[in-house]
Amino acid sequence: MTPPDRPRARRSARGRFGEKAVLLALAAAATISVLVTVGIVVVLVEEGALFFTDVPITEFFTGTQWFPLEGKFGVLPLLNASIVIALIAAVVAVPLGLGSAIYLSEYAPERLRRVVKPILEILAGMPTIVLGFFALDAVTPALQMVFPGLGLYNALAAGIVVGLLITPLISSLSEDAMRAVPNSMREGAFGLGATRRVVSLRVVVPAALSGIVASIVLAISRAIGETMAVTLAAGTIPNLSWNPLEGMQTITAYIVQVSKGEATRGSLQYDSIFAVGLLLFVVTLVINIIAVRIVRKYRTVYQ
Amino acid sequence: MSTLETPAPPPQPPAAATVRPLAKKRARPSEQLFKWLVVGLTAITMAMLIWLLTSVLIRGAGSISWAFLTDKPSSNPAKAGFNSALRGSIVLMMVTIFFAWPIGVAAALYLEKFAAQSATLTERRLRERLATGRVTGLGATWARTRLWWLRIRPRVVHLVDVNISNLAAVPSIIYGLLGLAIFVGVLGISKSLLAGGLTLAVLILPIIIIAAREALRAVPMSIEQGAMALGATRWQAVRRQVFPAALPGILTGTILAMSRAIGETAPLIVVGGVVYSTAVPSLNPLDAGNEALLAMPLQIYFWTDQPQASFQAIAAAGIIVLLATLLVMNLAAIILRNRYSKRW
Amino acid sequence: MTTNVDPEKTAKDSPIEIHLATGAADGGASPPAAGAQPGATSAEPSLGPPIFRLHDLGVWYGNHHAVKGVTMEVPKNAITALIGPSGCGKSTALRCLNRMNDLIPGARVEGRVLFGDEDLLSSDVDPVDLRGRIGMVFQKPNPFPKSIKDNLEFGMKVNGIKPTAERVEQALVDAALWDEVKDRLKAEAFSLSGGQQQRLCIARAIAVEPEVILMDEPCSALDPIATLAIEDLMKKLAERYTLVVVTHNMQQAARISDQVAFMTVEGTAEGNRTGVLAEVGTARQIFSAPKDPRTEAYITGRVG
Numbered sequence A: 001m002t003p004p005d006r007p008r009a010r011r012s013a014r015g016r017f018g019e020k021a022v023l024l025a026l027a028a029a030a031t032i033s034v035l036v037t038v039g040i041v042v043v044l045v046e047e048g049a050l051f052f053t054d055v056p057i058t059e060f061f062t063g064t065q066w067f068p069l070e071g072k073f074g075v076l077p078l079l080n081a082s083i084v085i086a087l088i089a090a091v092v093a094v095p096l097g098l099g100s101a102i103y104l105s106e107y108a109p110e111r112l113r114r115v116v117k118p119i120l121e122i123l124a125g126m127p128t129i130v131l132g133f134f135a136l137d138a139v140t141p142a143l144q145m146v147f148p149g150l151g152l153y154n155a156l157a158a159g160i161v162v163g164l165l166i167t168p169l170i171s172s173l174s175e176d177a178m179r180a181v182p183n184s185m186r187e188g189a190f191g192l193g194a195t196r197r198v199v200s201l202r203v204v205v206p207a208a209l210s211g212i213v214a215s216i217v218l219a220i221s222r223a224i225g226e227t228m229a230v231t232l233a234a235g236t237i238p239n240l241s242w243n244p245l246e247g248m249q250t251i252t253a254y255i256v257q258v259s260k261g262e263a264t265r266g267s268l269q270y271d272s273i274f275a276v277g278l279l280l281f282v283v284t285l286v287i288n289i290i291a292v293r294i295v296r297k298y299r300t301v302y303q
Numbered sequence B: 001m002s003t004l005e006t007p008a009p010p011p012q013p014p015a016a017a018t019v020r021p022l023a024k025k026r027a028r029p030s031e032q033l034f035k036w037l038v039v040g041l042t043a044i045t046m047a048m049l050i051w052l053l054t055s056v057l058i059r060g061a062g063s064i065s066w067a068f069l070t071d072k073p074s075s076n077p078a079k080a081g082f083n084s085a086l087r088g089s090i091v092l093m094m095v096t097i098f099f100a101w102p103i104g105v106a107a108a109l110y111l112e113k114f115a116a117q118s119a120t121l122t123e124r125r126l127r128e129r130l131a132t133g134r135v136t137g138l139g140a141t142w143a144r145t146r147l148w149w150l151r152i153r154p155r156v157v158h159l160v161d162v163n164i165s166n167l168a169a170v171p172s173i174i175y176g177l178l179g180l181a182i183f184v185g186v187l188g189i190s191k192s193l194l195a196g197g198l199t200l201a202v203l204i205l206p207i208i209i210i211a212a213r214e215a216l217r218a219v220p221m222s223i224e225q226g227a228m229a230l231g232a233t234r235w236q237a238v239r240r241q242v243f244p245a246a247l248p249g250i251l252t253g254t255i256l257a258m259s260r261a262i263g264e265t266a267p268l269i270v271v272g273g274v275v276y277s278t279a280v281p282s283l284n285p286l287d288a289g290n291e292a293l294l295a296m297p298l299q300i301y302f303w304t305d306q307p308q309a310s311f312q313a314i315a316a317a318g319i320i321v322l323l324a325t326l327l328v329m330n331l332a333a334i335i336l337r338n339r340y341s342k343r344w
Numbered sequence C: 001m002t003t004n005v006d007p008e009k010t011a012k013d014s015p016i017e018i019h020l021a022t023g024a025a026d027g028g029a030s031p032p033a034a035g036a037q038p039g040a041t042s043a044e045p046s047l048g049p050p051i052f053r054l055h056d057l058g059v060w061y062g063n064h065h066a067v068k069g070v071t072m073e074v075p076k077n078a079i080t081a082l083i084g085p086s087g088c089g090k091s092t093a094l095r096c097l098n099r100m101n102d103l104i105p106g107a108r109v110e111g112r113v114l115f116g117d118e119d120l121l122s123s124d125v126d127p128v129d130l131r132g133r134i135g136m137v138f139q140k141p142n143p144f145p146k147s148i149k150d151n152l153e154f155g156m157k158v159n160g161i162k163p164t165a166e167r168v169e170q171a172l173v174d175a176a177l178w179d180e181v182k183d184r185l186k187a188e189a190f191s192l193s194g195g196q197q198q199r200l201c202i203a204r205a206i207a208v209e210p211e212v213i214l215m216d217e218p219c220s221a222l223d224p225i226a227t228l229a230i231e232d233l234m235k236k237l238a239e240r241y242t243l244v245v246v247t248h249n250m251q252q253a254a255r256i257s258d259q260v261a262f263m264t265v266e267g268t269a270e271g272n273r274t275g276v277l278a279e280v281g282t283a284r285q286i287f288s289a290p291k292d293p294r295t296e297a298y299i300t301g302r303v304g
């Protein structure tokens, strides 16, 4: 403990002023986080607006072809690809994530849980470039044994590795939600003669449903914003298709493709990455807000 | 009816009430099935992770050598090395931490320790001052402005809270666009390690703020109040007592944020493109503004994108180095946490 | 809800008044020396045949010997109260009766608990099935976060009872809750008051038609009025069910129970604190002529 080493009277106006200055500096730092958001919005809207002076917004949203070099800027193929891959990822990740969450929260002995949980979280911290490499180098070749005609670039492999990436997100958030269900609820059900499966599925999962759904929604948002794995695995050819065996270019992959080359500042291509970036930002933001709403609205308050 | 022996000799064994016989344990196939289902799903997830790690190891182990770590890039996969990428990543991390850490921790201190505190005392003082009419003109306006600020502060802080958690969920590639437009476009920084490091700093800023706030929150209020009871101001209490106590937690969070930054690829591509350079970046962070943007994940991407199988092998070798780095960082975070985590 | 109570019964801090529950009004027949020794005769003729017979029951949590040497009988269609200082293992002992302790990792139960003539602790007895026959009501009301109706139907479905509207109504009537909720069966169970929630939990337990209902301090989270309502209910239920009730409230034990078991803590050589059964007898005997000095100390308020 450090008692004030000066007598009170000498705690001068200068000391107090210095403290005010420190506080102001801290507040300024907190403001920077707001500036980042403002910066993102301003940059995306401003540069995006430049793009929309050249490309009508209706064409952007209704056009079914994305060929920037030919001046065709219909975003649907990119958006569609992002959605298709996110859905494949969800199809992979929801069962894996929920299954692991139920196992960890309701079945696993504490010792095992303490080992398994961090292992699953390794996946969440895996750089996405590694998952992209894994998709190209291992998953696609394995899939080609099942689907002989499968090309090197395909949405399926991309979706699978993105699914792996978001599995721990679902499992960890869902498990948290399930462990927040008070034990008295489980005891009540066991006391009525329920089996562990019934307790898990009929009591714990419904009680934790808001957290579980929110985790899935957040995971999908993460999947839509995912970049490197889909760039490497799904290819760079815009393709408006629902067939997961085909290659397709997502919004994020397009941004990477343009950035890789030297798109000069001020060119329509340069502006277009901000326009699609704005779309991506809005989509993920809306999904995140939905997730927060779900949690807030349907959260069960336990006494 | 009872033929059971009782431990001590009672006058007569009381006849038990008649009840239906107890059901014998029986197999419940749906129970077993469900248990194996969730065990299986967990196992599949772990198996995928193991598949990933082994496939990378098998593909890349042969290319790992001392020369791989010390050689420059080359268009010949047999000679290509990872040295420039390693150096680039080191400089990037230095730049990132230099900007993100002080700002992130300061913001956390403000949000957790000052903005959320009640200000009834100040408020009353200001009101009294206005009521007595001792202050007039500009002074009164200033006092009113402060009162107004104190009144809306909780709402502002809440908005900042929401904003930070939203920022943490923004796709990383968006930060790349921000960096491209602001650092490269507006500030005119060349597409360099400096621009990349700044972008990553912005990217991990919300992560550091959130982690630092959690660490600060874990320090019990009693420590701070104890110091203030001895006459310290809030800032003195926070700086001398709370901050040191929270430091291990803050550092743990920082390391984890860095391990996120070091694997980021997309924002770096957007800010700096994928350059092929045989230059070896200097490790001096002051030169970061002049060095081409090279980093481990960028180099891995570049190699993975090449069609030849021999490049895939060195890409895998690069991944092994990257994952080893991550492993070391995470171990450091765990050790730090276990070593210094206090139980209050 | 009818609560015909003497004012003195509600006065919590008055010295213990013995208002014996109906059915135990046997003359002061004093059985042979009872005590912690196994084999103590507990059931008096008026209490009917035992449904549970506990023989040297012991429970370990890891290497903590929480309860040991409990030997007693629980008469059918009567209320047995389990009293004793906090931490003496009342809940632990109670939870052995429907094998709830199986669910606690590291818990181990030894001894025998005969249900009828069968040891329900035996490993070939199905605990899930058993819990359907021996219901449980907990200290804190723990309705599921579902509607009132769903709360009742849950147990029925689990036990293969067809959840009809009549059965739902009957359970609620039996739990003295019907009049209060009959218009809002679809309402969230959490929207009920604490006392109503507890009665819902009792209704939920009754709805599966158990033979025994175990109650672990069912009134400790409730106010005196709600407590009396539940006590009335328990007395009514004792006509059809066997009740084993843990309570901290001596007046309550005196008001409702036919038989009382007093548990206490013994320090062992290793510094462990182990719960033991000190005395078991009719409510009248325990409260008017306790044989064990520890019982007397406890009920006269000198300990605990």
Ligand SMILES: Nc1ncnc2c1ncn2[C@@H]1O[C@H](COP(=O)(O)OP(=O)(O)OP(=O)(O)O)[C@@H](O)[C@H]1O
Residues within 6 Å of the ligand: C061, C064, C066, C085, C086, C087, C088, C089, C090, C091, C092, C093, C104, C275
């Ligand atoms: N799940 C558990 N794991 C480990 N020890 C436990 C567990 N439950 C109870 N105990 C221990 O067993 C002993 C008896 O506990 P129990 O809950 O049965 O006491 P109780 O008589 O019901 O007390 P109270 O009147 O406070 O409810 C206590 O020392 C307690 O700490």
Ligand SMILES: [Mg+2]
Residues within 6 Å of the ligand: C090, C091, C092, C216
């Ligand atoms: Mg208890």
